[in-house]
Amino acid sequence: MTWVTGRLLCGWAPVQTSTKKTLAKPNVRNIVVVEGVRIPFLLSGTSYKDLMPHDLARAALSSLLIKTNVPKEVVDYIIFGTVIQEVKTSNVAREAALGAGFSDKTPAHTVTMACISANQAMTTGVGLIASGQSDVIVAGGVELMSDVPIRHSRKMRKMMLDLNKAKTLGQRLSLISKFRLNFLTPELPAVAEFSTSETMGHSADRLAASFAVSRLEQDEYALRSHRLAKKAQDEGLLSDVVPFKVPGKETVTKDNGIRPSSLEQMAKLKPAFVKPYGTVTAANSSFLTDGASAMLIMAEDKALAMGYKPKAYLRDFVYVSQDPKDQLLLGPTYATPKVLEKAGLTLKDIDAFEFHEAFSGQILANFKAMDSDWFAQNYMGRKAKVGSPPLEKFNNWGGSLSLGHPFGATGCRLVMAAANRLRKEGGQFGLVAACAAGGQGHAMIVETYPK
Numbered sequence: 405m406t407w408v409t410g411r412l413l414c415g416w417a418p419v420q421t422s423t424k425k426t427l428a429k430p431n432v433r434n435i436v437v438v439e440g441v442r443i444p445f446l447l448s449g450t451s452y453k454d455l456m457p458h459d460l461a462r463a464a465l466s467s468l469l470i471k472t473n474v475p476k477e478v479v480d481y482i483i484f485g486t487v488i489q490e491v492k493t494s495n496v497a498r499e500a501a502l503g504a505g506f507s508d509k510t511p512a513h514t515v516t517m518a519c520i521s522a523n524q525a526m527t528t529g530v531g532l533i534a535s536g537q538s539d540v541i542v543a544g545g546v547e548l549m550s551d552v553p554i555r556h557s558r559k560m561r562k563m564m565l566d567l568n569k570a571k572t573l574g575q576r577l578s579l580i581s582k583f584r585l586n587f588l589t590p591e592l593p594a595v596a597e598f599s600t601s602e603t604m605g606h607s608a609d610r611l612a613a614s615f616a617v618s619r620l621e622q623d624e625y626a627l628r629s630h631r632l633a634k635k636a637q638d639e640g641l642l643s644d645v646v647p648f649k650v651p652g653k654e655t656v657t658k659d660n661g662i663r664p665s666s667l668e669q670m671a672k673l674k675p676a677f678v679k680p681y682g683t684v685t686a687a688n689s690s691f692l693t694d695g696a697s698a699m700l701i702m703a704e705d706k707a708l709a710m711g712y713k714p715k716a717y718l719r720d721f722v723y724v725s726q727d728p729k730d731q732l733l734l735g736p737t738y739a740t741p742k743v744l745e746k747a748g749l750t751l752k753d754i755d756a757f758e759f760h761e762a763f764s765g766q767i768l769a770n771f772k773a774m775d776s777d778w779f780a781q782n783y784m785g786r787k788a789k790v791g792s793p794p795l796e797k798f799n800n801w802g803g804s805l806s807l808g809h810p811f812g813a814t815g816c817r818l819v820m821a822a823a824n825r826l827r828k829e830g831g832q833f834g835l836v837a838a839c840a841a842g843g844q845g846h847a848m849i850v851e852t853y854p855k
Contacts, residue, residue: 427719427747427833427851434704435533436714436853438474440820441467442697443648445659445808448549451650452694457486458493459651460696461500461546464813467646468542468698469504476505478710480538482512483528485521485545486812488552488593489514496546518841519760520723520735521545522697522815523848527721529701539706544698547810552593560587597841600729604762604841605677607732609684612765614730615772619683622764623670626688626805629761630664633802637662641801641828644697644820661691661808688764693808697816714853716823716834720747721848728843731783733766735845736837737773741780741790743835743847755831756850757793758822760814760838761803770839793835800825814838819850826852 428434443463446452452460461484469476484497493499497512506512517524522545529541555561563579570576596603612622636642637658649655665687675682676689707714724738736759744750761767773779775792801821804814815838822834834850 427717427849433534433536435530435718436702436704436707437716437718437819437823437850438700438702438707438712438714439468439472440644440697440699440715440816440823441471441646442644442813442817442820443467443695444645444656445661445693445695445810445813445817446656447661447808448692448694450550450660450694451653451656452548453550455548455650456493456551457490457546457548458496458499458503460548460694461496461544461698462503463648464544464546464696464698465500465504465506465542467648468700471646472700472712474540474700474710476510477507478540479506479510479542480540481529481532482506482510482542483515483525484512484543484812485515485517485523485525485815487516487518487521487547488549488811489516490548490551491553500546516812518844519762519809519811520815520838520840520844520846521812523818523836523838523846524815526699526701526718526815526819527848530718530721533701533703539703541701542698543701544696544816545810545813546696547812548694549692549810550694554593555591557587557589557591559584563587597728597732599842602729603677604732605684605689608689608763608765609675609678609682610730611733611769612683612763615769617683617765617768617772619671619685620667621768622683622688623667625764625768627665627667627670629799629803629805630662632800633659633662633806634664636801641824643824644817659807661693662802662806684763684765688805690762690804690809693810695808695810695813697813697820699816699820715827716853717851718819719849719851721846722746724845726843726845732841732843733762733839734770734773735839735843736770736847737779738784739837739845739847740774740835741784741786743849744790747849749833749849751791751793754793754833754835755797756800756822756825756829756834757798758818758825758834758836759793759799759803760809760818761799761805762809762839764805766839815846819848822850823852826850827855
């Protein structure tokens, strides 16, 4: 039995928490989450495969309007996150907002920050409200991995552009004579870090090895994620999921990547990245996902004046960056102590942890890094470790390994999971954290709204 077995395969216990201080700050506007929704997260290549990203984003926005009944003209600004952009709708926030029926007078822009793009959308909105520029923000994110832009090669693109500029038949024939068959080789979107040329899966495998995380431990953690997600789905706890009638197809009502297996079945899979001895497999990695999410964020006074009962306060947040080669996926380790210090809290004050699960090995390596004085002192310049989150408070309703990970949309899911768990479990503070490509990371404190 490994060190994680007993704790990983169990469910969760109710949080026992005492009333703590609120994180309200003098002369700073309180910012609240009124509501958040997401269409079901689906494996790429399934029911959403014939749609475009703005179709998914529009569905999330429309569902948010229905669920909150917020007047469209009240929304001051709309911000969406996305990673792999559809060229036709590069500002997908604007196209989705128009499609959902928002006022054409409401500005919208799109942000990208890899797997924390929706987090960036939310915190950009927080900044607009905190500075007094806006009162009501809609933030969200979208990703459609079923259809990604595949380009002609650079040589082919250059020839086509030059042909377009050619004025005489002779110029055109001269250009065509330079054509070679290899010009037709397509360019796929890069799955590797631009700065290091290494895939994230390969980096996760090296990270797991660096922290001595075994294949069995990774499989156990992935199995835990799927089992807890299935339990939460069956018990109706994933209340942010809204049905989506796919045009010309069925109505999708739930995430379709939740598939509890067994350790025996998972052990049969071969390494996906470092072959033949790697430990990261398809079973302990997040899968390519299509989905979209949206949240209604307001100044507290505005929300109360409109008769809303908010779900949570959005409190302190931080962004961090590290070495993209050897610390690509350690964002939570660096961000967690910073955001706790900023908020004046300790790890023990947190009642609900919601961390993005890119890979099992990434989560378990972060646990070990966070629980290491040596790592804190030698890599982070800190006197002592922050500590590892207790598993009984961690991702209790599943995570990205099981629920799915549409790159641009996951951040909103994490915040809504924390907010909804705090209300259900009776906790006060939640901590959301995520890693992202480029060696970046994010963490935010969520405080439940008094009932």
